[in-house]
Amino acid sequence: MVELTITNDGDDIERLVLEDVLPPGVVVKRGSTLMVCVLKRGKRATLRYEVSLNEPGDVHFGPYVLRVQSLFRLTEKRFDLVAPAAIKIYPRFFSRKILASRAKALSFAGSAPSRYKGGRLEFMNIRGHVYGDPVRDINWKASARLGKRLVNEWHAERGLDCIMIVDLLRADIPRVGAWSGRPALISSSYELAHGLIGSGNRLGLLVLGQTPIKLQPGFGSRHLRVLLDRIVTAQEGTVWNASNVEEFLRSFFRRQYRFRGGALFFVTTTPNADLLNAVRTLAAKGFSCHTIIANTLEDEAEALTELRGAEGTTLAVGKRVARAETEWFEKRFEQYSKVFEWTRNSGFVEYGRRLQ
Amino acid sequence: MTRKGTAALLYFIAALCVVLYPTTIGFALTIGCVTLLTLGYRFRVDFALVLSGWFLYFPLAAVLSIFFGQFWSFLASGTVLVMITERLSFQNQLSFALESSVVIDTEVKRLAEEISGMHARRLIQLVILVTIIGVLSALGALLFSTVSVLILASVLILIIFGIYATRPSIRGTENSS
Numbered sequence: 001m002v003e004l005t006i007t008n009d010g011d012d013i014e015r016l017v018l019e020d021v022l023p024p025g026v027v028v029k030r031g032s033t034l035m036v037c038v039l040k041r042g043k044r045a046t047l048r049y050e051v052s053l054n055e056p057g058d059v060h061f062g063p064y065v066l067r068v069q070s071l072f073r074l075t076e077k078r079f080d081l082v083a084p085a086a087i088k089i090y091p092r093f094f095s096r097k098i099l100a101s102r103a104k105a106l107s108f109a110g111s112a113p114s115r116y117k118g119g120r121l122e123f124m125n126i127r128g129h130v131y132g133d134p135v136r137d138i139n140w141k142a143s144a145r146l147g148k149r150l151v152n153e154w155h156a157e158r159g160l161d162c163i164m165i166v167d168l169l170r171a172d173i174p175r176v177g178a179w180s181g182r183p184a185l186i187s188s189s190y191e192l193a194h195g196l197i198g199s200g201n202r203l204g205l206l207v208l209g210q211t212p213i214k215l216q217p218g219f220g221s222r223h224l225r226v227l228l229d230r231i232v233t234a235q236e237g238t239v240w241n242a243s244n245v246e247e248f249l250r251s252f253f254r255r256q257y258r259f260r261g262g263a264l265f266f267v268t269t270t271p272n273a274d275l276l277n278a279v280r281t282l283a284a285k286g287f288s289c290h291t292i293i294a295n296t297l298e299d300e301a302e303a304l305t306e307l308r309g310a311e312g313t314t315l316a317v318g319k320r321v322a323r324a325e326t327e328w329f330e331k332r333f334e335q336y337s338k339v340f341e342w343t344r345n346s347g348f349v350e351y352g353r354r355l356q
Numbered sequence: 357m358t359r360k361g362t363a364a365l366l367y368f369i370a371a372l373c374v375v376l377y378p379t380t381i382g383f384a385l386t387i388g389c390v391t392l393l394t395l396g397y398r399f400r401v402d403f404a405l406v407l408s409g410w411f412l413y414f415p416l417a418a419v420l421s422i423f424f425g426q427f428w429s430f431l432a433s434g435t436v437l438v439m440i441t442e443r444l445s446f447q448n449q450l451s452f453a454l455e456s457s458v459v460i461d462t463e464v465k466r467l468a469e470e471i472s473g474m475h476a477r478r479l480i481q482l483v484i485l486v487t488i489i490g491v492l493s494a495l496g497a498l499l500f501s502t503v504s505v506l507i508l509a510s511v512l513i514l515i516i517f518g519i520y521a522t523r524p525s526i527r528g529t530e531n532s533s
Contacts, residue, residue: 034452037467
Protein backbone atom coordinates (compact mmCIF):
# COMPACT_ATOMS: atom_id res chain seq x y z
CA MET A 1 0.00 0.00 0.00
CA VAL A 2 1.38 3.38 -1.02
CA GLU A 3 0.09 6.56 0.60
CA LEU A 4 0.96 10.07 -0.48
CA THR A 5 -0.50 12.87 1.62
CA ILE A 6 -0.41 16.52 0.65
CA THR A 7 -1.41 19.48 2.77
CA ASN A 8 -2.41 22.86 1.45
CA ASP A 9 -0.96 25.70 3.51
CA GLY A 10 -1.72 28.27 0.81
CA ASP A 11 -4.99 29.53 -0.63
CA ASP A 12 -7.86 27.34 -1.78
CA ILE A 13 -7.10 25.20 -4.80
CA GLU A 14 -10.01 24.63 -7.18
CA ARG A 15 -8.58 21.74 -9.08
CA LEU A 16 -5.61 19.77 -7.94
CA VAL A 17 -4.25 16.87 -9.93
CA LEU A 18 -1.83 14.65 -8.08
CA GLU A 19 -0.08 11.94 -10.02
CA ASP A 20 2.47 9.53 -8.64
CA VAL A 21 5.11 8.29 -11.06
CA LEU A 22 5.56 4.56 -10.71
CA PRO A 23 9.00 2.98 -10.88
CA PRO A 24 9.43 0.31 -13.57
CA GLY A 25 8.22 -3.18 -12.71
CA VAL A 26 5.53 -1.98 -10.32
CA VAL A 27 1.94 -2.85 -11.16
CA VAL A 28 -1.05 -1.14 -9.56
CA LYS A 29 -3.30 -3.76 -7.99
CA ARG A 30 -6.01 -1.58 -6.45
CA GLY A 31 -6.71 2.12 -6.57
CA SER A 32 -5.22 4.66 -8.93
CA THR A 33 -2.00 6.66 -9.10
CA LEU A 34 -3.95 9.78 -10.04
CA MET A 35 -6.18 11.94 -7.89
CA VAL A 36 -8.26 14.96 -8.88
CA CYS A 37 -9.70 17.04 -6.09
CA VAL A 38 -10.53 20.41 -4.64
CA LEU A 39 -8.13 21.28 -1.84
CA LYS A 40 -9.10 24.07 0.44
CA ARG A 41 -6.72 25.96 2.68
CA GLY A 42 -5.48 23.87 5.61
CA LYS A 43 -7.01 20.65 4.25
CA ARG A 44 -5.16 17.52 3.27
CA ALA A 45 -5.76 14.81 0.73
CA THR A 46 -4.26 11.35 0.53
CA LEU A 47 -3.61 9.32 -2.57
CA ARG A 48 -3.75 5.61 -1.80
CA TYR A 49 -3.11 2.63 -3.97
CA GLU A 50 -1.93 -0.92 -3.68
CA VAL A 51 0.88 -2.21 -5.79
CA SER A 52 2.01 -5.65 -6.71
CA LEU A 53 5.74 -6.23 -6.87
CA ASN A 54 6.44 -9.52 -8.55
CA GLU A 55 10.05 -9.05 -9.40
CA PRO A 56 12.69 -9.15 -6.66
CA GLY A 57 14.69 -5.98 -6.68
CA ASP A 58 15.24 -2.59 -5.17
CA VAL A 59 12.32 -0.30 -5.98
CA HIS A 60 12.62 3.44 -5.42
CA PHE A 61 9.51 5.58 -5.29
CA GLY A 62 10.32 9.21 -5.74
CA PRO A 63 8.94 11.71 -8.18
CA TYR A 64 5.34 12.79 -8.32
CA VAL A 65 3.62 15.50 -10.28
CA LEU A 66 1.36 18.10 -8.75
CA ARG A 67 -0.78 20.25 -11.05
CA VAL A 68 -2.62 23.22 -9.62
CA GLN A 69 -5.26 24.22 -12.14
CA SER A 70 -8.18 26.54 -12.50
CA LEU A 71 -11.45 24.62 -12.60
CA PHE A 72 -11.67 24.69 -16.41
CA ARG A 73 -7.94 24.09 -16.83
CA LEU A 74 -7.38 27.46 -18.45
CA THR A 75 -4.29 27.96 -16.35
CA GLU A 76 -2.02 25.43 -14.78
CA LYS A 77 1.06 25.33 -12.61
CA ARG A 78 3.06 22.14 -12.59
CA PHE A 79 5.30 21.06 -9.73
CA ASP A 80 7.65 18.11 -9.99
CA LEU A 81 8.27 17.04 -6.43
CA VAL A 82 9.99 14.16 -4.71
CA ALA A 83 8.76 11.99 -1.84
CA PRO A 84 11.49 9.38 -1.50
CA ALA A 85 10.69 5.86 -0.38
CA ALA A 86 12.37 2.56 -1.13
CA ILE A 87 11.28 -1.06 -0.95
CA LYS A 88 13.42 -4.15 -1.30
CA ILE A 89 11.60 -7.16 -2.64
CA TYR A 90 13.10 -10.46 -1.59
CA PRO A 91 12.40 -13.90 -3.04
CA ARG A 92 10.08 -16.05 -0.99
CA PHE A 93 11.84 -17.47 2.06
CA PHE A 94 11.43 -21.19 2.18
CA SER A 95 13.06 -21.50 5.56
CA ARG A 96 14.25 -19.02 8.13
CA LYS A 97 16.89 -21.40 9.38
CA ILE A 98 19.87 -22.31 7.29
CA LEU A 99 19.34 -25.83 6.06
CA ALA A 100 20.86 -27.72 3.19
CA SER A 101 17.28 -28.60 2.14
CA ARG A 102 16.75 -28.73 -1.57
CA ALA A 103 20.39 -28.11 -2.42
CA LYS A 104 21.27 -31.57 -1.10
CA ALA A 105 21.65 -32.56 -4.75
CA LEU A 106 24.98 -30.80 -4.44
CA SER A 107 26.21 -33.69 -2.29
CA PHE A 108 29.92 -32.89 -2.46
CA ALA A 109 29.47 -29.70 -0.49
CA GLY A 110 30.68 -29.67 3.09
CA SER A 111 32.77 -32.83 2.89
CA ALA A 112 36.23 -31.37 2.39
CA PRO A 113 38.25 -29.56 5.05
CA SER A 114 38.88 -25.93 4.34
CA ARG A 115 42.34 -24.89 3.24
CA TYR A 116 42.27 -21.94 5.58
CA LYS A 117 42.88 -21.94 9.29
CA GLY A 118 40.73 -20.09 11.73
CA GLY A 119 37.59 -22.17 11.45
CA ARG A 120 35.78 -22.36 14.78
CA LEU A 121 32.73 -24.28 13.88
CA GLU A 122 32.80 -27.04 16.50
CA PHE A 123 34.39 -27.21 19.95
CA MET A 124 36.41 -30.42 20.50
CA ASN A 125 38.46 -30.51 23.65
CA ILE A 126 40.65 -28.66 26.16
CA ARG A 127 44.39 -29.39 26.24
CA GLY A 128 47.56 -27.96 27.74
CA HIS A 129 49.04 -24.89 26.18
CA VAL A 130 52.10 -25.38 23.97
CA TYR A 131 54.36 -22.75 22.50
CA GLY A 132 52.77 -21.23 19.40
CA ASP A 133 49.12 -21.67 20.37
CA PRO A 134 47.17 -18.47 19.65
CA VAL A 135 46.26 -16.38 22.68
CA ARG A 136 42.62 -16.17 21.61
CA ASP A 137 42.32 -19.97 22.06
CA ILE A 138 43.31 -19.84 25.75
CA ASN A 139 40.45 -20.92 27.98
CA TRP A 140 40.94 -18.43 30.81
CA LYS A 141 38.28 -19.83 33.11
CA ALA A 142 39.60 -23.41 32.96
CA SER A 143 43.18 -22.14 33.30
CA ALA A 144 42.28 -20.23 36.47
CA ARG A 145 40.44 -23.19 37.93
CA LEU A 146 43.25 -25.74 37.38
CA GLY A 147 46.20 -23.39 37.81
CA LYS A 148 47.82 -24.14 34.44
CA ARG A 149 47.40 -22.62 31.04
CA LEU A 150 44.83 -24.50 28.90
CA VAL A 151 43.64 -23.93 25.37
CA ASN A 152 40.46 -24.90 23.49
CA GLU A 153 40.69 -27.25 20.56
CA TRP A 154 38.37 -26.81 17.59
CA HIS A 155 37.33 -28.96 14.69
CA ALA A 156 38.94 -27.89 11.46
CA GLU A 157 36.44 -25.97 9.43
CA ARG A 158 34.96 -28.12 6.74
CA GLY A 159 33.69 -26.84 3.48
CA LEU A 160 34.68 -25.40 0.20
CA ASP A 161 35.38 -21.88 -0.86
CA CYS A 162 32.64 -21.47 -3.39
CA ILE A 163 32.06 -18.52 -5.64
CA MET A 164 28.65 -18.04 -7.13
CA ILE A 165 28.61 -16.20 -10.44
CA VAL A 166 25.17 -14.87 -11.29
CA ASP A 167 24.51 -13.93 -14.90
CA LEU A 168 22.33 -10.80 -14.84
CA LEU A 169 23.14 -9.76 -18.36
CA ARG A 170 20.09 -8.19 -19.96
CA ALA A 171 20.37 -10.33 -23.05
CA ASP A 172 20.43 -13.51 -20.96
CA ILE A 173 17.25 -12.83 -19.02
CA PRO A 174 14.11 -13.92 -20.87
CA ARG A 175 11.27 -11.39 -20.96
CA VAL A 176 7.70 -11.69 -22.17
CA GLY A 177 5.63 -8.54 -21.60
CA ALA A 178 5.76 -7.75 -17.89
CA TRP A 179 7.09 -11.22 -17.06
CA SER A 180 10.80 -11.70 -16.60
CA GLY A 181 13.11 -14.58 -15.71
CA ARG A 182 14.87 -12.42 -13.09
CA PRO A 183 12.79 -13.63 -10.09
CA ALA A 184 13.60 -17.24 -10.97
CA LEU A 185 17.27 -16.38 -11.28
CA ILE A 186 17.30 -14.64 -7.91
CA SER A 187 15.33 -17.46 -6.26
CA SER A 188 17.65 -20.13 -7.64
CA SER A 189 20.74 -18.14 -6.61
CA TYR A 190 19.33 -17.67 -3.15
CA GLU A 191 18.40 -21.32 -2.84
CA LEU A 192 21.88 -22.35 -3.95
CA ALA A 193 23.52 -19.91 -1.55
CA HIS A 194 21.27 -21.17 1.23
CA GLY A 195 22.21 -24.76 0.50
CA LEU A 196 25.93 -24.13 0.20
CA ILE A 197 26.20 -22.04 3.34
CA GLY A 198 23.94 -24.50 5.14
CA SER A 199 26.38 -27.29 4.29
CA GLY A 200 29.21 -25.37 5.94
CA ASN A 201 30.82 -23.84 2.89
CA ARG A 202 32.16 -20.36 2.49
CA LEU A 203 30.39 -18.62 -0.31
CA GLY A 204 31.49 -15.63 -2.35
CA LEU A 205 29.51 -13.76 -4.97
CA LEU A 206 30.09 -12.20 -8.34
CA VAL A 207 27.16 -10.67 -10.22
CA LEU A 208 27.58 -9.81 -13.87
CA GLY A 209 25.46 -7.09 -15.41
CA GLN A 210 25.44 -3.33 -15.11
CA THR A 211 27.81 -2.96 -12.15
CA PRO A 212 29.88 -5.96 -11.06
CA ILE A 213 28.97 -6.97 -7.53
CA LYS A 214 31.68 -8.81 -5.64
CA LEU A 215 31.57 -10.35 -2.20
CA GLN A 216 34.39 -12.25 -0.54
CA PRO A 217 33.58 -15.80 0.63
CA GLY A 218 32.01 -16.04 4.05
CA PHE A 219 29.59 -18.20 5.99
CA GLY A 220 26.70 -17.88 8.40
CA SER A 221 23.21 -16.45 8.22
CA ARG A 222 24.42 -12.86 8.33
CA HIS A 223 26.58 -13.46 5.30
CA LEU A 224 23.66 -15.12 3.53
CA ARG A 225 21.53 -12.05 4.20
CA VAL A 226 24.22 -9.72 2.83
CA LEU A 227 24.54 -11.96 -0.18
CA LEU A 228 20.80 -11.91 -0.79
CA ASP A 229 20.74 -8.13 -0.45
CA ARG A 230 23.43 -7.80 -3.07
CA ILE A 231 21.65 -10.12 -5.50
CA VAL A 232 18.31 -8.39 -5.03
CA THR A 233 19.75 -4.91 -5.57
CA ALA A 234 21.89 -5.93 -8.53
CA GLN A 235 20.95 -4.29 -11.80
CA GLU A 236 20.64 -5.95 -15.13
CA GLY A 237 22.94 -4.56 -17.74
CA THR A 238 25.11 -5.12 -20.73
CA VAL A 239 28.56 -4.15 -19.43
CA TRP A 240 30.08 -7.15 -17.63
CA ASN A 241 29.73 -10.61 -19.09
CA ALA A 242 31.10 -14.11 -18.65
CA SER A 243 34.34 -13.28 -20.43
CA ASN A 244 35.25 -10.98 -17.51
CA VAL A 245 34.91 -13.69 -14.86
CA GLU A 246 38.54 -14.78 -14.88
CA GLU A 247 39.71 -11.20 -14.59
CA PHE A 248 37.54 -10.73 -11.50
CA LEU A 249 38.75 -13.99 -9.98
CA ARG A 250 42.35 -12.94 -10.48
CA SER A 251 41.96 -9.44 -9.13
CA PHE A 252 39.34 -9.83 -6.42
CA PHE A 253 39.15 -13.48 -5.35
CA ARG A 254 42.94 -13.80 -5.27
CA ARG A 255 43.32 -16.66 -2.80
CA GLN A 256 40.64 -18.75 -4.48
CA TYR A 257 42.25 -18.07 -7.83
CA ARG A 258 45.74 -18.96 -6.66
CA PHE A 259 44.86 -22.25 -4.91
CA ARG A 260 42.04 -23.37 -7.22
CA GLY A 261 40.70 -24.87 -4.02
CA GLY A 262 37.11 -23.89 -4.29
CA ALA A 263 34.30 -24.39 -6.70
CA LEU A 264 32.68 -22.01 -9.14
CA PHE A 265 28.91 -21.97 -9.56
CA PHE A 266 27.59 -20.27 -12.65
CA VAL A 267 23.90 -19.43 -12.32
CA THR A 268 21.99 -18.45 -15.45
CA THR A 269 18.54 -18.60 -17.00
CA THR A 270 19.78 -18.75 -20.57
CA PRO A 271 22.84 -20.89 -21.27
CA ASN A 272 24.87 -19.29 -24.01
CA ALA A 273 28.14 -19.48 -25.91
CA ASP A 274 29.91 -16.79 -23.83
CA LEU A 275 29.18 -18.64 -20.62
CA LEU A 276 30.19 -21.96 -22.13
CA ASN A 277 33.47 -20.45 -23.22
CA ALA A 278 34.13 -19.03 -19.73
CA VAL A 279 33.34 -22.39 -18.10
CA ARG A 280 35.57 -24.22 -20.59
CA THR A 281 38.51 -21.82 -19.99
CA LEU A 282 38.24 -21.94 -16.21
CA ALA A 283 37.79 -25.72 -16.09
CA ALA A 284 40.93 -26.07 -18.20
CA LYS A 285 42.79 -23.99 -15.63
CA GLY A 286 41.87 -26.38 -12.84
CA PHE A 287 38.72 -24.88 -11.36
CA SER A 288 35.89 -27.14 -10.32
CA CYS A 289 32.98 -25.66 -12.26
CA HIS A 290 29.25 -26.11 -11.83
CA THR A 291 26.54 -24.70 -14.03
CA ILE A 292 23.09 -24.06 -12.64
CA ILE A 293 20.43 -23.41 -15.25
CA ALA A 294 17.25 -21.91 -13.88
CA ASN A 295 14.54 -23.40 -16.05
CA THR A 296 11.86 -20.80 -16.73
CA LEU A 297 10.30 -22.38 -19.81
CA GLU A 298 6.98 -23.18 -18.18
CA ASP A 299 6.59 -19.67 -16.73
CA GLU A 300 7.57 -18.18 -20.06
CA ALA A 301 4.98 -20.30 -21.86
CA GLU A 302 2.33 -19.17 -19.36
CA ALA A 303 3.27 -15.54 -19.90
CA LEU A 304 3.07 -16.04 -23.66
CA THR A 305 -0.36 -17.61 -23.36
CA GLU A 306 -1.57 -14.72 -21.20
CA LEU A 307 -0.33 -12.21 -23.74
CA ARG A 308 -1.72 -14.35 -26.57
CA GLY A 309 1.75 -14.22 -28.11
CA ALA A 310 1.58 -17.92 -28.91
CA GLU A 311 -1.00 -20.63 -28.43
CA GLY A 312 -1.62 -24.30 -29.17
CA THR A 313 0.72 -25.85 -31.68
CA THR A 314 2.96 -22.79 -32.03
CA LEU A 315 3.53 -22.74 -28.30
CA ALA A 316 4.20 -26.47 -28.14
CA VAL A 317 6.71 -26.26 -31.02
CA GLY A 318 8.36 -23.21 -29.43
CA LYS A 319 8.72 -25.05 -26.11
CA ARG A 320 10.23 -28.07 -27.85
CA VAL A 321 12.75 -25.91 -29.68
CA ALA A 322 13.70 -24.04 -26.50
CA ARG A 323 14.01 -27.34 -24.62
CA ALA A 324 16.23 -28.77 -27.36
CA GLU A 325 18.42 -25.67 -27.28
CA THR A 326 18.80 -25.88 -23.49
CA GLU A 327 19.64 -29.57 -23.69
CA TRP A 328 22.21 -28.93 -26.39
CA PHE A 329 23.93 -26.44 -24.13
CA GLU A 330 23.61 -28.71 -21.10
CA LYS A 331 25.39 -31.44 -23.00
CA ARG A 332 28.22 -29.04 -23.90
CA PHE A 333 28.43 -27.66 -20.38
CA GLU A 334 28.61 -31.18 -19.01
CA GLN A 335 31.98 -31.70 -20.70
CA TYR A 336 33.54 -29.04 -18.49
CA SER A 337 31.30 -28.81 -15.44
CA LYS A 338 28.61 -30.47 -13.41
CA VAL A 339 25.27 -29.27 -14.69
CA PHE A 340 22.19 -28.78 -12.53
CA GLU A 341 18.81 -27.64 -13.61
CA TRP A 342 16.73 -25.64 -11.16
CA THR A 343 12.96 -25.45 -11.26
CA ARG A 344 10.71 -23.73 -8.76
CA ASN A 345 8.93 -26.94 -7.84
CA SER A 346 11.66 -29.54 -7.71
CA GLY A 347 14.79 -27.55 -6.84
CA PHE A 348 18.13 -28.71 -8.19
CA VAL A 349 18.35 -31.78 -10.39
CA GLU A 350 21.64 -32.97 -11.80
CA TYR A 351 21.70 -33.24 -15.58
CA GLY A 352 22.86 -36.89 -15.79
CA ARG A 353 20.35 -38.03 -13.16
CA ARG A 354 17.47 -36.44 -14.97
CA LEU A 355 18.39 -38.24 -18.18
CA GLN A 356 18.42 -41.61 -16.42
CA MET B 357 -24.14 12.25 -15.94
CA THR B 358 -21.31 9.77 -16.33
CA ARG B 359 -18.50 9.88 -18.89
CA LYS B 360 -20.29 7.30 -20.98
CA GLY B 361 -23.55 9.27 -20.80
CA THR B 362 -21.88 12.53 -21.87
CA ALA B 363 -20.18 10.81 -24.80
CA ALA B 364 -23.50 9.22 -25.78
CA LEU B 365 -25.11 12.68 -25.76
CA LEU B 366 -22.49 13.96 -28.19
CA TYR B 367 -23.02 10.91 -30.43
CA PHE B 368 -26.75 11.59 -30.33
CA ILE B 369 -26.24 15.24 -31.35
CA ALA B 370 -23.96 14.09 -34.19
CA ALA B 371 -26.62 11.62 -35.39
CA LEU B 372 -29.22 14.41 -35.23
CA CYS B 373 -27.00 16.64 -37.36
CA VAL B 374 -26.64 13.93 -40.03
CA VAL B 375 -30.41 13.47 -40.21
CA LEU B 376 -31.45 17.14 -40.09
CA TYR B 377 -28.56 18.65 -42.06
CA PRO B 378 -27.93 16.16 -44.87
CA THR B 379 -25.29 18.02 -46.88
CA THR B 380 -21.81 16.95 -47.95
CA ILE B 381 -20.01 19.41 -45.68
CA GLY B 382 -22.30 18.58 -42.74
CA PHE B 383 -21.78 14.88 -43.28
CA ALA B 384 -17.98 15.26 -43.52
CA LEU B 385 -17.78 17.39 -40.38
CA THR B 386 -19.99 14.97 -38.45
CA ILE B 387 -17.88 12.00 -39.52
CA GLY B 388 -14.80 13.93 -38.35
CA CYS B 389 -16.50 14.62 -35.03
CA VAL B 390 -17.52 10.98 -34.51
CA THR B 391 -14.04 9.71 -35.41
CA LEU B 392 -12.32 12.11 -33.03
CA LEU B 393 -14.86 11.42 -30.30
CA THR B 394 -14.38 7.68 -30.61
CA LEU B 395 -10.60 7.98 -30.57
CA GLY B 396 -10.64 10.48 -27.70
CA TYR B 397 -13.02 8.33 -25.68
CA ARG B 398 -11.24 5.04 -26.37
CA PHE B 399 -7.70 6.30 -25.79
CA ARG B 400 -8.61 9.09 -23.37
CA VAL B 401 -7.14 11.94 -25.38
CA ASP B 402 -8.55 15.25 -24.19
CA PHE B 403 -7.44 17.15 -27.27
CA ALA B 404 -9.38 14.81 -29.59
CA LEU B 405 -12.50 15.20 -27.45
CA VAL B 406 -12.35 19.00 -27.56
CA LEU B 407 -11.66 18.96 -31.30
CA SER B 408 -14.67 16.69 -31.90
CA GLY B 409 -16.86 19.50 -30.47
CA TRP B 410 -15.32 22.02 -32.87
CA PHE B 411 -16.14 19.77 -35.82
CA LEU B 412 -19.79 19.68 -34.80
CA TYR B 413 -20.09 23.45 -34.29
CA PHE B 414 -21.20 24.30 -37.80
CA PRO B 415 -23.57 21.34 -38.42
CA LEU B 416 -25.29 21.88 -35.07
CA ALA B 417 -25.64 25.61 -35.71
CA ALA B 418 -27.15 24.80 -39.10
CA VAL B 419 -29.61 22.38 -37.50
CA LEU B 420 -30.62 24.88 -34.81
CA SER B 421 -31.09 27.62 -37.41
CA ILE B 422 -34.07 25.61 -38.70
CA PHE B 423 -35.84 26.44 -35.44
CA PHE B 424 -34.19 29.71 -34.25
CA GLY B 425 -32.52 32.74 -35.80
CA GLN B 426 -28.93 32.42 -37.01
CA PHE B 427 -27.48 34.56 -34.19
CA TRP B 428 -29.01 32.39 -31.48
CA SER B 429 -28.25 29.16 -33.32
CA PHE B 430 -24.53 29.81 -33.53
CA LEU B 431 -24.42 31.07 -29.94
CA ALA B 432 -26.34 28.05 -28.65
CA SER B 433 -24.32 25.61 -30.74
CA GLY B 434 -21.02 26.98 -29.43
CA THR B 435 -22.24 27.05 -25.82
CA VAL B 436 -23.68 23.54 -25.85
CA LEU B 437 -20.62 22.01 -27.50
CA VAL B 438 -18.14 23.84 -25.26
CA MET B 439 -20.13 22.66 -22.26
CA ILE B 440 -20.31 19.03 -23.38
CA THR B 441 -16.68 18.74 -24.46
CA GLU B 442 -15.40 20.49 -21.34
CA ARG B 443 -17.47 18.16 -19.20
CA LEU B 444 -16.31 15.15 -21.18
CA SER B 445 -12.61 16.02 -20.90
CA PHE B 446 -13.09 16.67 -17.18
CA GLN B 447 -14.79 13.29 -16.69
CA ASN B 448 -12.03 11.76 -18.75
CA GLN B 449 -9.43 12.94 -16.27
CA LEU B 450 -11.61 11.99 -13.34
CA SER B 451 -12.09 8.49 -14.69
CA PHE B 452 -8.34 7.85 -14.29
CA ALA B 453 -8.75 8.47 -10.58
CA LEU B 454 -11.83 6.27 -10.32
CA GLU B 455 -11.03 3.64 -12.93
CA SER B 456 -9.94 0.96 -10.47
CA SER B 457 -12.62 -1.65 -9.93
CA VAL B 458 -12.16 -1.38 -6.18
CA VAL B 459 -11.44 2.10 -4.92
CA ILE B 460 -9.31 1.70 -1.84
CA ASP B 461 -11.10 4.20 0.32
CA THR B 462 -14.12 6.42 0.14
CA GLU B 463 -12.02 9.57 0.43
CA VAL B 464 -10.98 9.52 -3.24
CA LYS B 465 -14.58 8.99 -4.31
CA ARG B 466 -15.83 11.76 -2.05
CA LEU B 467 -13.18 14.20 -3.33
CA ALA B 468 -14.01 13.28 -6.92
CA GLU B 469 -17.73 13.82 -6.33
CA GLU B 470 -17.00 17.15 -4.67
CA ILE B 471 -14.97 18.48 -7.62
CA SER B 472 -17.43 17.02 -10.13
CA GLY B 473 -20.34 18.87 -8.50
CA MET B 474 -18.34 22.09 -8.39
CA HIS B 475 -17.44 21.73 -12.05
CA ALA B 476 -21.07 21.15 -13.05
CA ARG B 477 -22.25 24.19 -11.05
CA ARG B 478 -19.58 26.39 -12.63
CA LEU B 479 -20.58 25.21 -16.12
CA ILE B 480 -24.19 26.17 -15.45
CA GLN B 481 -23.02 29.59 -14.23
CA LEU B 482 -21.05 29.97 -17.44
CA VAL B 483 -24.08 29.13 -19.56
CA ILE B 484 -26.16 31.70 -17.64
CA LEU B 485 -23.46 34.33 -18.20
CA VAL B 486 -23.24 33.56 -21.90
CA THR B 487 -27.03 33.80 -22.19
CA ILE B 488 -27.04 37.17 -20.41
CA ILE B 489 -24.30 38.47 -22.69
CA GLY B 490 -26.19 37.14 -25.73
CA VAL B 491 -29.39 38.84 -24.68
CA LEU B 492 -27.56 42.09 -23.93
CA SER B 493 -25.79 41.90 -27.30
CA ALA B 494 -29.09 41.33 -29.10
CA LEU B 495 -30.58 44.34 -27.33
CA GLY B 496 -27.44 46.37 -28.08
CA ALA B 497 -27.62 45.46 -31.73
CA LEU B 498 -31.03 47.12 -31.91
CA LEU B 499 -29.66 50.38 -30.47
CA PHE B 500 -26.02 50.53 -31.67
CA SER B 501 -23.97 49.29 -34.66
CA THR B 502 -23.28 45.50 -34.85
CA VAL B 503 -19.48 45.91 -34.72
CA SER B 504 -19.51 47.78 -31.41
CA VAL B 505 -21.78 45.13 -29.91
CA LEU B 506 -19.48 42.35 -31.10
CA ILE B 507 -16.48 44.13 -29.56
CA LEU B 508 -18.39 44.57 -26.30
CA ALA B 509 -19.42 40.89 -26.22
CA SER B 510 -15.87 39.76 -26.93
CA VAL B 511 -14.49 41.96 -24.16
CA LEU B 512 -17.09 40.63 -21.73
CA ILE B 513 -16.25 37.02 -22.61
CA LEU B 514 -12.54 37.74 -22.18
CA ILE B 515 -13.24 39.27 -18.77
CA ILE B 516 -15.22 36.20 -17.73
CA PHE B 517 -12.45 33.86 -18.84
CA GLY B 518 -9.96 36.12 -17.12
CA ILE B 519 -11.89 35.82 -13.87
CA TYR B 520 -11.98 32.03 -14.13
CA ALA B 521 -8.37 31.75 -15.17
CA THR B 522 -6.83 33.84 -12.40
CA ARG B 523 -8.42 32.41 -9.31
CA PRO B 524 -6.64 33.29 -6.05
CA SER B 525 -5.81 29.58 -5.66
CA ILE B 526 -3.18 29.90 -8.37
CA ARG B 527 -1.54 32.86 -6.71
CA GLY B 528 -1.24 31.19 -3.33
CA THR B 529 0.35 27.93 -4.36
CA GLU B 530 3.89 28.97 -3.51
CA ASN B 531 2.90 28.37 0.12
CA SER B 532 1.51 24.90 -0.51
CA SER B 533 3.41 21.89 0.71
